[in-house]
Amino acid sequence: xxxxxxxxxxxxxxxxxxxxxxxxxxxxxxxxxxxxxxxxxxxxxxxxxxxxxxxxxxxxxxxxxxxxxxxxxxxxxxxxxxxxxxxxxxxxxxxxxxxxxxxxxxxxxxxxxxxxxxxxxxxxxxxxxxxxxxxxxxxxxxxxxxxxxxxxxxxxxxxxxxxxxxxxxxxxxxxxxxxxxxxxxxxxxxxxxxxxxxxxxxxxxxxxxxxxxxxxxxxxxxxxxxxxxxxxxxxxxxxxxxxxxxxxxxxxxxxxxxxxxxxxxxxxxxxxxxxxxxxxxxxxxxxxxxxxxxxxxxxxxxxxxxxxxxxxxxxxxxxxxxxxxxxxxx
Amino acid sequence: xxxxxxxxxxxxxxxxxxxxxxxxxxxxxxxxxxxxxxxxxxxxxxxxxxxxxxxxxxxxxxxxxxxxxxxxxxxxxxxxxxxxxxxxxxxxxxxxxxxxxxxxxxxxxxxxxxxxxxxxxxxxxxxxxxxxxxxxxxxxxxxxxxxxxxxxxxxxxxxxxxxxxxxxxxxxxxxxxxxxxxxxxxxxxxxxxxxxxxxxxxxxxxxxxxxxxxxxxxxxxxxxxxxxxxxxxxxxxxxxxxxxxxxxxxxxxxxxxxxxxxxxxxxxxxxxxxxxxxxx
Numbered sequence: 168x169x170x171x172x173x174x175x176x177x178x179x180x181x182x183x184x185x186x187x188x189x190x191x192x193x194x195x196x197x198x199x200x201x202x203x204x205x206x207x208x209x210x211x212x213x214x215x216x217x218x219x220x221x222x223x224x225x226x227x228x229x230x231x232x233x234x235x236x237x238x239x240x241x242x243x244x245x246x247x248x249x250x251x252x253x254x255x256x257x258x259x260x261x262x263x264x265x266x267x268x269x270x271x272x273x274x275x276x277x278x279x280x281x282x283x284x285x286x287x288x289x290x291x292x293x294x295x296x297x298x299x300x301x302x303x304x305x306x307x308x309x310x311x312x313x314x315x316x317x318x319x320x321x322x323x324x325x326x327x328x329x330x331x332x333x334x335x336x337x338x339x340x341x342x343x344x345x346x347x348x349x350x351x352x353x354x355x356x357x358x359x360x361x362x363x364x365x366x367x368x369x370x371x372x373x374x375x376x377x378x379x380x381x382x383x384x385x386x387x388x389x390x391x392x393x394x395x396x397x398x399x400x401x402x403x404x405x406x407x408x409x410x411x412x413x414x415x416x417x418x419x420x421x422x423x424x425x426x427x428x429x430x431x432x433x434x435x436x437x438x439x440x441x442x443x444x445x446x447x448x449x450x451x452x453x454x455x456x457x458x459x460x461x462x463x464x465x466x467x468x469x470x471x472x473x474x475x476x477x478x479x480x481x482x483x484x485x486x487x488x489x490x491x492x493x494x495x496x497x
Numbered sequence: 498x499x500x501x502x503x504x505x506x507x508x509x510x511x512x513x514x515x516x517x518x519x520x521x522x523x524x525x526x527x528x529x530x531x532x533x534x535x536x537x538x539x540x541x542x543x544x545x546x547x548x549x550x551x552x553x554x555x556x557x558x559x560x561x562x563x564x565x566x567x568x569x570x571x572x573x574x575x576x577x578x579x580x581x582x583x584x585x586x587x588x589x590x591x592x593x594x595x596x597x598x599x600x601x602x603x604x605x606x607x608x609x610x611x612x613x614x615x616x617x618x619x620x621x622x623x624x625x626x627x628x629x630x631x632x633x634x635x636x637x638x639x640x641x642x643x644x645x646x647x648x649x650x651x652x653x654x655x656x657x658x659x660x661x662x663x664x665x666x667x668x669x670x671x672x673x674x675x676x677x678x679x680x681x682x683x684x685x686x687x688x689x690x691x692x693x694x695x696x697x698x699x700x701x702x703x704x705x706x707x708x709x710x711x712x713x714x715x716x717x718x719x720x721x722x723x724x725x726x727x728x729x730x731x732x733x734x735x736x737x738x739x740x741x742x743x744x745x746x747x748x749x750x751x752x753x754x755x756x757x758x759x760x761x762x763x764x765x766x767x768x769x770x771x772x773x774x775x776x777x
Contacts, residue, residue, distance in 0.1 A: 211594035212606065214587040215650055222647030223613050226624035233624065290515065293508055301512040308519035314759035315523060316708040318726045319748040322733065323526045326741050334525060337542050370519070431617050434710050441733040453619030453711075460623040461715055473620035484615035491611060 234470035243464065255471035265455070265472065272451040275361055276429035283369050283425055284418075287376025292406075294381045309374035317371065317434040324367045325442040328353040354443040361449070367435050372428070376421055383417040384410065416490075423487045430480060433457075452476045526752070530554070530745035537742055553746035564720045566747065569728035572717070575638055576724060577706040580645040581699050587646070588653035588698070589691075593683070595654075596661040607658075614651035618711060626715050636722040644712050649702040656701070660694030661687070700762045704755055725751045 234255055236248040259265050290309075294302055315323075327334050330352045339348040354360045387410055395405050411418075433453035440446050440454070450458060456476065460469025529537055530553050531546035558566050595603055625644060626635075634640030664687045672682035710726040717723055723731070729751055732744045 208594035208598035208600045208603070211590040211598075215591040215654060218587060218643065218647050218650060219613060222625065222628075222644055223616065223621075226621055226628045227616070229628060230621065230624035233627075293511065296504070296508045297512055298505065298509065301509045304516050305512045305519075308516035310759060311523045311756065312519040314756040315752055316726070316755055318708070318710050318729060319526070319752045320522065322729065322744060322748050323522045325733075326529065326745065327522065327525060329741065332538050332741065334542060341542075370522070374519070427615070431619055433619050437711075438730065438733065441730065442739075453617070456619055457622060457711070457715075461626065466623055466627070469623050473623060477617055477620040480617045480620075481612075481615060484612075488608070488611045488615065492608060 230470050230473060233466050234474045236467055236470075238466040238470070240464040242466070248467075251467070255467045256475070259468055259471045259475060268450055268452060268455045271361075271449075272430060275365065275451060276426060276432070278361075279365050279368050279372070279429040279432075280422065280425045282365065283372045283376055283429075284422055286369060287373045287421075288380055288418075290373060290377040291380035291384055294377065295384050306378075309377060312370055313374035313378075315371065318438055320371055321367055321435045321438040322442075324363065324370075325354075325439060328363050330443070352443065354439060355445065357445065357448040360439065360444045364432075364435050364439055364449075367439075368429065368432065372425060376425070379417060379421055380414065383414045387413045420487065420490060423483065423490075426483055427480060427487070430483070523752075523756075526745050526748050529742055530749045532742060534740060534742040553742045554750070556740075556743050557746045557750065563743075564723065564728055564731050566728065566750070568721055569723045569725050570750075572638065572722060573707060573724040573726075576641050576645060577703055579638070579642045580649060580706040581702040583642070584646045584649045584653050584702050585695060585699055588650055588657050589695070591650075591654045592657035592661050595658055597666070597683070607655075610651045610654050614655070618648065622711055622715050625712065629716055636717050636719040638722075641713060641716050641724070644716065645706045645709060648709070648712075649705050652705075653698045653702060656698045657691070657694055660691055660698075663694075664690045697762050700758050704758055707755055 233248075235250060235252050236242075237251045237254075238248045242248045290305075294305065297305065312320075328336075330336070330350055333353075335353070336348045336351050339345045339351075353363050391409055392405060395409055400408065431453060432451055436444075436449065436451050436454050437457070440449060446454075446458065452472075453476075456469055456473050459472060460466050463469070528544070528546055531549050531551070532543055533548055533550050533552060536543060536548060557563075591606075594600075595607055629635055629640045629644065632640070634643070668686050668690075669677075669679075669682040672686045673679060677685060708726065709724075710730075713724045713727045714730070717727065720731075729744070729747050732740065732747060
């Protein structure tokens, strides 16, 4: 209880301007005094570099190499792979199945991001108006949702939307008299499948957005808001002219993170397909790569799809990385 | 009632509805897990476990007919603890290097860390699978741990770097004037001040490794080497009707440690996440 109580003040200074919860940075004077140290820094970096080279660097090279090869089950068992250069890429880029997957991923991510940001902003704004008791209550609820592992969350929501015994169908039929929801399958129809998947994702993501934006909102100086109110600015005008400009950097970063996370979504879709979706009609990029490569054994085309996905995601990440690098004065 | 008073009541009411929305699935998981399996398949809904039973937990924990829970929990715990310890040590060393020393490729290293962190794991599963297979480390604790260490390292380095930066070099220099060696000054003065940072990043690593699903699914598919998320999935794909009560008991067992840890470190959560982008 006490930990939740301190959420507000604790969150505020850290997240306020995208900074870390640390005391002031070392001054220029103390920086220039930091030492050169010869080989010591390299020795300190070695363990981390070795792990990253082995588990990120080397597989990345392998991935790119494989994407230029014909690499199927036979090659896994030792047959030498044939070089096909850009053939895999041409195949993937002209494959209507891939187009479907890509469009589906983009549309789904867009819907999730917009809903999450809208809902999260509203919750954050509301938190500033709540009395302490209700703010703590809502914070506890959101912390629980946030803490749920993605897989267990999906399993639980899958159970709630279960065709035969799910609480959702039961309530719709018995409380609202909607007889058509008796034994209604939520996951067979792809659109309805994505509504459920989106609900799971938004449910899990809103707490992060709301907490972060709320922390930002507490940084907006009251005097400025009061001055604006005295000058006759209404609620909407105050939000647009004062609150939003203050919030903009945080808003931007959170949106980018949501875009990246929602494009990368795997667990929720994958587990929901296990519960009852039609794989061919509901796969997103990550799940599709898994199916082509691991389940289907076609590492060449899977590799090409993975490289295309990685390029897409990395190009979005560039904004985020540049922002961090600037913010931190590396 | 005045307009302001009315608004307060309205906001409070909405916040209660939102609270219910966020908590209900968690509540429903626990509620289902405490009811007899035949009861949750009845035509009545039980919003409260009137026939409270721990049978589902017993089934999940000890039923010999299923992939057993305890070995999976053991695997999860082993991999998670190893990951946290190794990642913390490696990240600590690296963060000292980038904060306390100036060297030629320092900036390049930090940018690399940020870039590596954004490489989508989903795109890498195939090649990581093949590389780990090539080293004969599929279905081993070592293989999975190695992959998890690499996964959490960038974030851990980035966050610890912020914490080390927060401790003024002047403190160490004062200790050196008092006769400490450079390493001694760091160890006696700065290191104790980093405890909160180490705890926070350690818990982050714990949650990441404990929840991780895709890599574990691909790398440790053999029943006796499964981790908890993969074990939980076996319930979903089992033949016949899904044992929802058992599944909810399993989910509860898996979620509880994470929820507890989350509550412990939630103060540092948002800022860390904004700068680290961990929970996907």
